[in-house]
Amino acid sequence: MNAPRNTQYRHLEVHKIAGSLGAEVHGVDLSRDVSDQALAELRAALLDNLVIAIRDQNMTPAQQLAFARRWGEIHLHPFMEGMADYPEILAIIKRPTDKKNFGGSWHTDQMFSPCPAMGTMLYAKEVPSAGGDTLFTNQYLAYDSLSDAMKTIARQLRTVCVGDNFKSANGLSRKDRYSGQMSEMKVKDPGNVQTTSVHPLVRTHPETGRRLIYIGGHVQHFDGMTDEESQPLIDFFMRQSIRPEHTCRVRWQTGTLTFWDNRCTQHFAVNDYPAETRIMHRITVCGDQPF
Numbered sequence: 001m002n003a004p005r006n007t008q009y010r011h012l013e014v015h016k017i018a019g020s021l022g023a024e025v026h027g028v029d030l031s032r033d034v035s036d037q038a039l040a041e042l043r044a045a046l047l048d049n050l051v052i053a054i055r056d057q058n059m060t061p062a063q064q065l066a067f068a069r070r071w072g073e074i075h076l077h078p079f080m081e082g083m084a085d086y087p088e089i090l091a092i093i094k095r096p097t098d099k100k101n102f103g104g105s106w107h108t109d110q111m112f113s114p115c116p117a118m119g120t121m122l123y124a125k126e127v128p129s130a131g132g133d134t135l136f137t138n139q140y141l142a143y144d145s146l147s148d149a150m151k152t153i154a155r156q157l158r159t160v161c162v163g164d165n166f167k168s169a170n171g172l173s174r175k176d177r178y179s180g181q182m183s184e185m186k187v188k189d190p191g192n193v194q195t196t197s198v199h200p201l202v203r204t205h206p207e208t209g210r211r212l213i214y215i216g217g218h219v220q221h222f223d224g225m226t227d228e229e230s231q232p233l234i235d236f237f238m239r240q241s242i243r244p245e246h247t248c249r250v251r252w253q254t255g256t257l258t259f260w261d262n263r264c265t266q267h268f269a270v271n272d273y274p275a276e277t278r279i280m281h282r283i284t285v286c287g288d289q290p291f
C-alpha cells in the first residue's frame with residue numbers, strides 16, 4: 001500500500017486511491033455486528049472520500065442486508081428484479097456470452113426517482129482476471145471548478161430525468177435493450193412507481209452542506225427548455241464531471257464491498273472482459289428528495 005494511512009480513524013484503516021475521491025478500507029469485518037464507533041467512522045470515510053472500497057469481506061446475502069440496514073431503509077429498483085430469496089438484493093451478472101453490461105455508461109443511480117438512492121453498495125462475488133473496474137466522479141469538483149458566472153446559470157436549471165426509453169439508449173426500452181444482451185438480468189414492470197422526476201441541477205448535499213452538479217445519463221433536458229437548447233449544456237456539464245482529475249477507478253477483488261455516495265458521484269462500469277464472468281450483489285439505501 002503506497003498511500004499513507006489516514007490517522008483520524010481508530011477502528012479502520014483508510015487509504016486514498018486517487019487525488020480527488022475514493023479510498024480503500026481495511027480492518028473491518030462486515031459479516032459481524034459492526035460497532036457503532038466503526039459505523040460512524042465508515043460514514044465519515046464515505047462523506048470524506050465519496051467512494052469506499054472495503055476489502056477482504058466474506059458475507060452471506062443476509063449479512064450484507066443486515067449491514068445495509070444500518071444505513072437506512074432499502075431502496076428497491078423499480079425496473080430490476082431482485083434475487084428470489086432476497087428481493088432487496090440485485091444480482092448483477094455478466095456472462096462470457098453477454099455483450100452488454102449493467103451500468104456501462106455515466107450515471108447516478110435512480111436519478112429518475114423523486115427520492116433517489118442515498119448510496120449503493122456492491123459486493124464482488126466473482127470478478128474477471130483483469131478488467132471489470134468501476135469508474136467514479138466527484139460531482140462537488142464538477143461544481144467547484146465552474147466560473148462564478150456559470151455557477152449562477154447552473155443554479156437556475158432543473159433536470160427532467162427519465163427511467164426508461166431514455167435518449168442515451170436511443171429510446172429503446174430496458175426490456176428491449178437487456179433481452180439477449182444481459183442474459184441473467186431480469187427487467188420488471190415498475191407498475192405505478194414514479195420513474196420520471198425533476199431535480200435541481202445544483203444540489204446541496206444533505207450531510208456535508210456542499211453544492212454539487214447532480215447529473216447523469218437519465219437526464220433528458222432542462223425543465224422548460226427544448227432538447228436542442230438543453231443538449232449543449234448537458235454535454236458541457238457531463239464533460240466537466242468526467243474530467244480525468246475528477247475521477248477515480250476501483251479495481252475489484254472477490255470480497256470487495258464498494259459503497260458510494262450516490263448523491264455526489266457518477267459511476268461507469270467498464271465493459272472490457274468479454275470472455276469472463278463478473279457477479280456482484282447490489283443493495284441501494286434510500287435517500288432524500290434533492291434540494
Ligand SMILES: O=C(O)CCC(=O)C(=O)O
Binds near residue numbers: 102
Ligand atoms: O457493476 C458495476 O460496477 C456498477 C453497476 C451499476 O451501475 C450499479 O450497480 O448501479
Ligand SMILES: [Fe+2]
Binds near residue numbers: 103108267
Ligand atoms: Fe449504477
